[in-house]
Amino acid sequence: MSKLGPLDTAVSLNSYECTIAVECCVFGFQDNKLKILLVKRSIEPFKDHWMLPGGAMGEGKTLSQSVNNVLDNLTGIKKIVLEQVASYSDVERHPVKRVVSISFYALVKPENYPVIPKNYISEIKWYGLDELPNLGFDHDQLLEDALRKLRENLKEHLVFGELLPDQFTLTELQELYESILGEKFDRRNFRKKILQMGILEPTNQKKLGVKGGPVLYRRT
């Protein structure tokens, strides 16, 4: 913490330096369910609590770069779709020191990333939405906000980051939607709506090993 005079920011007040952390809600799609990547912390405070992966912003790095860095360190996940969610600045949100966190969400394919606990993490695991433990710090709140943001984005834009393979059937896409939004859709209506967005095209291949021989689609 230091006084820096009028140069420190757009309009100057006394300057106050503070630890900035990034936290990331990593969503994955596994066993036809939306999963969330949680880590178990092996040190105080909140020893043995599950929480979102996160860590301090890196010097000379942007927030996005810091998130990528943290996730890479933790799990080997690299260069993924990140979306900013919100900032958290309650004075008491960290029991030991003042930390302002910026939260993000990310969409990945779990099968692409073996997860290995490192750096003060004793366990790491994909959790379904229906089996979530209570999280350390204020991460219950962060998760709730991230999930809300994901749902909002999905309803407007058709976002699926890396949650599906390059080629997928419409049924797989529908199951992804149902899993994220937590509701069921009629197959015909869903296909109508998705296809008239005009961003998917059928390949001339069918998916093997599944009855009915569904055709595979890809993004245009």
Next chain:
Amino acid sequence: MSKLGPLDTAVSLNSYECTIAVECCVFGFQDNKLKILLVKRSIEPFKDHWMLPGGAMGEGKTLSQSVNNVLDNLTGIKKIVLEQVASYSDVERHPVKRVVSISFYALVKPENYPVIPKNYISEIKWYGLDELPNLGFDHDQLLEDALRKLRENLKEHLVFGELLPDQFTLTELQELYESILGEKFDRRNFRKKILQMGILEPTNQKKLGVKGGPVLYRRT
């Protein structure tokens, strides 16, 4: 900047302290137009550039409290509706030192707040959307993002903060909407949609001084 070991954040990396600033896009409704409060900076860098009011986060304050503080210092604006927009962390966004900014928007009635330039500000002025100057730092971007967020929020929730007086006519409300969203609406359709939201009630008074004698409404 200091090393703090494993306690500094949820999952520990090396800790890095950094200046955090808050910037605020203050929207007001004046002369039937959406206005934005800008300040002219009287010191380097970006001396004599217009920009959004902002300043460093205060020690022991949340981000929202810091915004209120900055605005109060600048303009006497107190305790207003704040909405978080986004974070900005490009390494080069401030030419002198590293600053991470969190941006907000606020909705106020200009006539309630006389604006007085203070604290390294030489001028302060309400600008219409069609007469905006280029802003210092990356504030053009911040403004664009804040305006987009305001529009999104308006379409979903019916947000009007303190932009209108307690009692207002439906025409005034419609003009506010048109001004924010930048499009015209049919009077009958607009009234139908707004009224069936069920959050407005007519008072039994008419607004005087305007032809047609429109009835005043208030929020339920």
Next chain:
DNA sequence: CTAAACTGTGTATAAAGTACACAGAAATAA
């Protein structure tokens, strides 16, 4: 008192969303 300007209202049409059932294709089991 008259003219000008604004308010307040309903209906017809178009678009979007929702509900719903059966024939065809591929895998599996006999």
Next chain:
DNA sequence: TTATTTCTGTGTACTTTATACACAGTTTAG
């Protein structure tokens, strides 16, 4: 190889929501 099971793929009627549009009533200004 055939029969059975399970999943895919498709159209239409109906409901809800959004859009287009005109005229009579009220108040101010002159």
